[in-house]
Amino acid sequence: MKPVISEHETAHPLSLVRYVVGFVGCVVLTLTAYLLVTRSTWPQGAIVGTLALLALLQFIIQMVLFLHVTEERGSHWKLVTMGLMLSVVLILVGGSIWIMNNLNYRMTPQQIDQYMRSQDSL
Amino acid sequence: MSEVTTTLNMHQIEARATEKTTFGFWVYLMTDCVLFAGLFSVYAVLHGNTFGGPSGHDLFKLPYVLVETMVLLTSSFTCGMAMLAAQRRDRTQVLAWLGVTFLLGLTFLGMELSEFHNMVLDGNSWRRSGFLSSYFTLVGTHGLHITFGLLWMAVTCVFMIKKGLTESVLKRLTLLSLFWHFLDVIWIFIFTIVYLFGSRGI
Amino acid sequence: MFASLLGKLSWSQLPQDAITRGGAGSIVAGVFAIVVLITLLGRWKWLWKEWLTTQDPKKIGVMYIIVAVVMLLRGAGDALLMRTQQATAAGASGGILDSYHFQQIVSAHGTIMIFFVAMGLMFGLINLVLPLQIGARDVAFPFLNATSFWLFFAGMALVNLSLVIGDFSAAGWLSYPPLSELKYSPTVGVDYWIWALQIAGVGSMLSGINFLVTIIKMRAPGMTFMKMPMFAWSVMASMTLVAFAFPILTVTLALLALDRTLGMHFFTAGSGGNAMMYVNLIWAWGHPEVYILVLPAFGIYSEIVATFARKKLFGYTSMVWAIWAIVVLSFTVWLHHFFTMGAGADVNAFFGIMTGVIAIPTGVKIFNWLFTMYRGRISFKSPMLWFMGFVVVFTIGGVMGVLMSVPAIDYQVHNSLFLVAHFHMMIVGGVVFGYFAGLTYWFPKIFGFRLHEGLGKLAFWFWIGGFLLAFMPLYILGLMGATRRLDHYDASLGWQPLFIVAGIGALCVGVGIGFQLLQLIVSIWQRDQRRDLTGDPWGGRTLEWSVPSPAPVYNFTTTPVITDRDQFWVDKQSGKKPVKQYEDVLLPKNSGASVFIAGFAFMFGFGMVWHIYWLSVLALLALVTTIIVRASNDEPEYILTAKEVEKMDHALSRRKEQYV
Numbered sequence: 001m002k003p004v005i006s007e008h009e010t011a012h013p014l015s016l017v018r019y020v021v022g023f024v025g026c027v028v029l030t031l032t033a034y035l036l037v038t039r040s041t042w043p044q045g046a047i048v049g050t051l052a053l054l055a056l057l058q059f060i061i062q063m064v065l066f067l068h069v070t071e072e073r074g075s076h077w078k079l080v081t082m083g084l085m086l087s088v089v090l091i092l093v094g095g096s097i098w099i100m101n102n103l104n105y106r107m108t109p110q111q112i113d114q115y116m117r118s119q120d121s122l
Numbered sequence: 123m124s125e126v127t128t129t130l131n132m133h134q135i136e137a138r139a140t141e142k143t144t145f146g147f148w149v150y151l152m153t154d155c156v157l158f159a160g161l162f163s164v165y166a167v168l169h170g171n172t173f174g175g176p177s178g179h180d181l182f183k184l185p186y187v188l189v190e191t192m193v194l195l196t197s198s199f200t201c202g203m204a205m206l207a208a209q210r211r212d213r214t215q216v217l218a219w220l221g222v223t224f225l226l227g228l229t230f231l232g233m234e235l236s237e238f239h240n241m242v243l244d245g246n247s248w249r250r251s252g253f254l255s256s257y258f259t260l261v262g263t264h265g266l267h268i269t270f271g272l273l274w275m276a277v278t279c280v281f282m283i284k285k286g287l288t289e290s291v292l293k294r295l296t297l298l299s300l301f302w303h304f305l306d307v308i309w310i311f312i313f314t315i316v317y318l319f320g321s322r323g324i
Numbered sequence: 325m326f327a328s329l330l331g332k333l334s335w336s337q338l339p340q341d342a343i344t345r346g347g348a349g350s351i352v353a354g355v356f357a358i359v360v361l362i363t364l365l366g367r368w369k370w371l372w373k374e375w376l377t378t379q380d381p382k383k384i385g386v387m388y389i390i391v392a393v394v395m396l397l398r399g400a401g402d403a404l405l406m407r408t409q410q411a412t413a414a415g416a417s418g419g420i421l422d423s424y425h426f427q428q429i430v431s432a433h434g435t436i437m438i439f440f441v442a443m444g445l446m447f448g449l450i451n452l453v454l455p456l457q458i459g460a461r462d463v464a465f466p467f468l469n470a471t472s473f474w475l476f477f478a479g480m481a482l483v484n485l486s487l488v489i490g491d492f493s494a495a496g497w498l499s500y501p502p503l504s505e506l507k508y509s510p511t512v513g514v515d516y517w518i519w520a521l522q523i524a525g526v527g528s529m530l531s532g533i534n535f536l537v538t539i540i541k542m543r544a545p546g547m548t549f550m551k552m553p554m555f556a557w558s559v560m561a562s563m564t565l566v567a568f569a570f571p572i573l574t575v576t577l578a579l580l581a582l583d584r585t586l587g588m589h590f591f592t593a594g595s596g597g598n599a600m601m602y603v604n605l606i607w608a609w610g611h612p613e614v615y616i617l618v619l620p621a622f623g624i625y626s627e628i629v630a631t632f633a634r635k636k637l638f639g640y641t642s643m644v645w646a647i648w649a650i651v652v653l654s655f656t657v658w659l660h661h662f663f664t665m666g667a668g669a670d671v672n673a674f675f676g677i678m679t680g681v682i683a684i685p686t687g688v689k690i691f692n693w694l695f696t697m698y699r700g701r702i703s704f705k706s707p708m709l710w711f712m713g714f715v716v717v718f719t720i721g722g723v724m725g726v727l728m729s730v731p732a733i734d735y736q737v738h739n740s741l742f743l744v745a746h747f748h749m750m751i752v753g754g755v756v757f758g759y760f761a762g763l764t765y766w767f768p769k770i771f772g773f774r775l776h777e778g779l780g781k782l783a784f785w786f787w788i789g790g791f792l793l794a795f796m797p798l799y800i801l802g803l804m805g806a807t808r809r810l811d812h813y814d815a816s817l818g819w820q821p822l823f824i825v826a827g828i829g830a831l832c833v834g835v836g837i838g839f840q841l842l843q844l845i846v847s848i849w850q851r852d853q854r855r856d857l858t859g860d861p862w863g864g865r866t867l868e869w870s871v872p873s874p875a876p877v878y879n880f881t882t883t884p885v886i887t888d889r890d891q892f893w894v895d896k897q898s899g900k901k902p903v904k905q906y907e908d909v910l911l912p913k914n915s916g917a918s919v920f921i922a923g924f925a926f927m928f929g930f931g932m933v934w935h936i937y938w939l940s941v942l943a944l945l946a947l948v949t950t951i952i953v954r955a956s957n958d959e960p961e962y963i964l965t966a967k968e969v970e971k972m973d974h975a976l977s978r979r980k981e982q983y984v
Contacts, residue, residue, distance in 0.1 A: 014202070014206055015206075016206060019202040019203065022199075022202075023195070023196075023198075023202075026195050027195065030191055030192070030195065030313070033313075033314065033318055034184065037184065037322055038184060044322065047322060047324075048319070048324055051318055055311060055313075055314040058310045059311075062198075062303060062307050066202060066303040066307075067300060067304065077540055078145070078148050081148065081149055081152050082152060084564065085155050085156060085568065087652070087655075088569075089156060089159040091655050091656060092156070092572065093162055093163045093166065095608070095656075095659075096163035096164075096166070096167060096604055096605070099659060099671055100598070100600065100601060100604060102668050102670075103600055103665060103666055103667055104598075105668075106666055106667070106668060107666050109598075111666070112599065112600055112666075113593045115600075115665060115666065116500065116501065116599040116600065117502065119500055119603075120496075120500055120503035120508075121809070122508060138541075141541070142464050142537055142542075143465075145537055145541060146464060146465060146533055146534070149533045149536060149537060150533055152567070152568070153529060153533065153568065153571050154571065156568050157572075157574060157575055160571060160575035160576070160608075164575070164579065164590065164601060167601050168590070168596065168598060171589075171596030171597070172596060173589075173594075175596075248582075248586060248588050249586075249587045251595055252589045252592075252596030252597045252598065255582070255588035255596075258588075259579065259582060259588070259590075273948070277952050281956065288958070294955070
């Protein structure tokens with residue numbers, strides 16, 4: 001019978017280095033984003049793009065180094081479910097913004113109210 | 123018909139149970155992400171509806187939020203340290219690191235509540251506008267998760283003191299650390315989308 | 325002081341009018357009768373030990389189905405009332421109900437049928453069959469599974485309690501604002517609706533996670549994904565949808581609750597709220613929900629067609645891909661529920677096209693089933709009849725659905741009875757027929773005896789005839805301009821004859837339900853003649869038929885090893901008898917904690933509905949304490965030793981000989 005190993009002692013043991021690198025990386029990214037917002041004179045679009053990129057980087061760092069999505073046993077399924085989650089999140093947030101902005105652009109709040117009342121037969 | 127009996131290998135069963143539970147908890151975290159995505163989409167749609175009230179640009183104090191962010195990030199790191207100590211089966215150190223994590227979490231929660239409190243005192247409560255409703259709900263839901271995380275942490279510490287670092291306590295610690303790191307991940311997006319975007323009036 | 329302790333609760337909240345009193349009275353009397361009966365029989369202890377605290381998915385499944393069937397009776401009663409109203413309320417006649425009542429009944433019918441009938445039957449069947457089908461002894465998290473059921477039960481209790489104390493929501497089954505906001509619905513009806521669904525919804529989400537992990541981690545050795553029975557595939561897909569769509573419902577309900585209780589402005593008309601966001605969110609959950617319900621039914625049809633045509637399922641691989649295509653696409657069509665809301669042509673066109681596209685994988689499945697039947701030796705047992713009925717009804721309804729996916733056409737029929745006819749054909753024809761088929765099919769596996777075939781067929785014919793009679797006229801009425809939730813119309817419109825036909829149809833369906841009940845009673849009466857001694861009454865193909873009926877608590881004496889798709893069928897063909905190897909089995913101990921957790925959730929919900937906040941806080945504290953106490957229990961399982969398994973197995977064989 002092969003010796004039983006628990007989740008904590010799998011092929012990739014948690015290491016101090018990973019946590020330190022992750023922590024320092026996140027601090028740097030957070031500060032960069034903060035300084036970008038408070039100090040920079042970049043155009044709005046560039047700031048939005050950069051902030052999104054910085055957040056995404058930090059997301060990846062934390063997922064890999066803190067939440068260990070890629071190392072433990074069964075990580076294959078963790079990645080699959082995360083992929084599903086990300087697509088649902090993108091569809092839901094992106095879709096809602098697209099739909100609602102489209103409606104807001106085309107209708108006044110009064111028209112919205114009127115439509116909703118008609119749906120409710122109020 | 124030959125009838126052979128075998129006995130159970132409890133270690134193997136326990137290892138499999140841990141794997142199942144960790145994965146199940148992971149799926150739960152994924153569903154929680156969708157829950158937050160719902161709140162984010164509401165915030166994205168309503169954040170401009172200030173109804174004559176203040177906008178994010180008027181309300182948010184970025185340096186304060188930066189400190190909050192750093193506190194939570196540090197707590198995520200110390201939680202990792204606790205897991206490293208657990209791997210060495212060093213109960214005293216696990217407790218010490220979890221204690222630090224708990225205090226940092228409590229600090230974060232206190233800061234958030236004080237921020238909320240000040241806004242409400244200034245007449246900018248969740249009743250003020252669609253924007254403020256969505257702001258309080260999104261950030262408050264994260265705070266609620268932090269509260270449950272702290273409660274969970276305290277309970278796990280009590281279990282650990284009473285039972286030692288048993289297999290089941292280790293399993294709970296793994297799940298707790300996942301939860302705590304996950305809350306920091308959600309905060310990245312709250313920090314970026316609500317506070318940083320908000321204070322630039324985006 | 326005392327009054328404020330009770331929030332909004334007072335004596336005046338008891339029902340005041342005859343119809344509600346009748347409904348409330350029957351609920352109270354029913355519960356009272358059950359309590360008296362159990363007490364007289366002295367069965368409380370037995371009930372608690374054998375059923376209420378059980379963590380055996382087979383028993384949990386039975387409890388789900390009992391709740392769902394009782395709720396089906398209530399929902400069907402509502403349907404009959406609505407049909408009677410619409411058949412009579414023309415011109416000078418006001419019908420039997422006033423407008424407010426009618427709206428309440430519409431809301432109750434939709435809410436109960438979807439959340440407590442369809443969902444209940446689905447989770448019931450999954451609990452009963454899934455672990456057996458994948459060669460597992462249990463689900464991944466048995467305690468969580470029991471808790472899910474009891475949360476479902478608590479939600480059901482809350483929604484029914486609204487009839488006795490307070491009132492039912494009149495804001496429709498999805499409670500669109502602004503009608504569902506405090507301003508227009510000041511009573512507790514909408515609050516009951518919110519908290520009942522919230523509690524049951526959390527239970528569903530936990531079940532979703534549970535079964536997903538069960539399928540991914542607990543299949544029998546050798547059962548690769550492409551060797552999995554089609555029902556298991558469809559459950560996996562449906563549970564994926566549950567896990568990723570139900571959080572959206574949780575958010576939506578929570579926001580509406582915040583609007584109503586804390587005075588927030590998410591969906592209010594003024595103060596920067598946006599009611600359309602509610603519609604957007606609820607359908608982002610609501611459309612996947614349709615597929616959550618129908619995918620397991622598709623799985624059931626796949627099993628039934630293969631079994632009764634005595635052929636392996638045609639196009640297994642394409643079926644799997646079709647299922648997953650539906651999963652992904654189902655998240656991209658939700659806007660078709662509100663084409664008329666005013667979005668631009670680009671938005672409407674995108675969602676219209678996606679809606680058309682999702683019909684393709686569904687069509688693939690229909691053809692696969694038909695080709696499975698082609699040149700098969702079909703035996704037309706009642707599960708097969710339900711399937712045939714499904715093909716007819718679902719195809720008609722599906723084609724109408726594709727028609728409505730064109731935004732320009734949707735503008736014509738939006739909110740009309742045409743739509744009502746369409747979605748009933750999908751949900752009843754697709755989902756309910758499927759679950760009836762599944763219940764008939766797996767009944768012997770659960771209870772050890774077969775249902776009466778003749779009465780089952782009679783029930784089917786009344787159902788299908790009545791159903792078509794009830795809903796085909798609604799298509800025509802919809803095209804004539806009749807809107808949904810219509811409580812009165814002008815006699816000169818000439819709609820009344822069609823409404824009367826629809827009413828007769830509904831009555832026929834009612835007779836069908838009556839025959840189903842009769843079938844159950846007769847079958848129980850004659851259970852000794854109807855025993856299933858082989859464990860394989862239909863000539864099944866999958867693992868659940870390899871164990872005796874009813875399935876023993878340990879499911880399998882020996883963990884099955886899988887080498888083929890339709891393993892049991894292949895074994896039967898080759899005459900291979902697996903070696904019996906008795907082994908120790910780890911099973912979950914009973915636990916009352918699930919019942920308590922749900923009980924506290926119920927109290928929490930009740931407190932929130934009536935603004936009795938101290939009760940809610942106390943209940944929440946008690947709930948958390950229960951979870952902590954439960955978590956401190958390190959030995960939630962017991963070992964059924966190989967010796968005991970052997971003894972039980974031998975007892976089963978002896979019983980078999982006794983009957984033979």
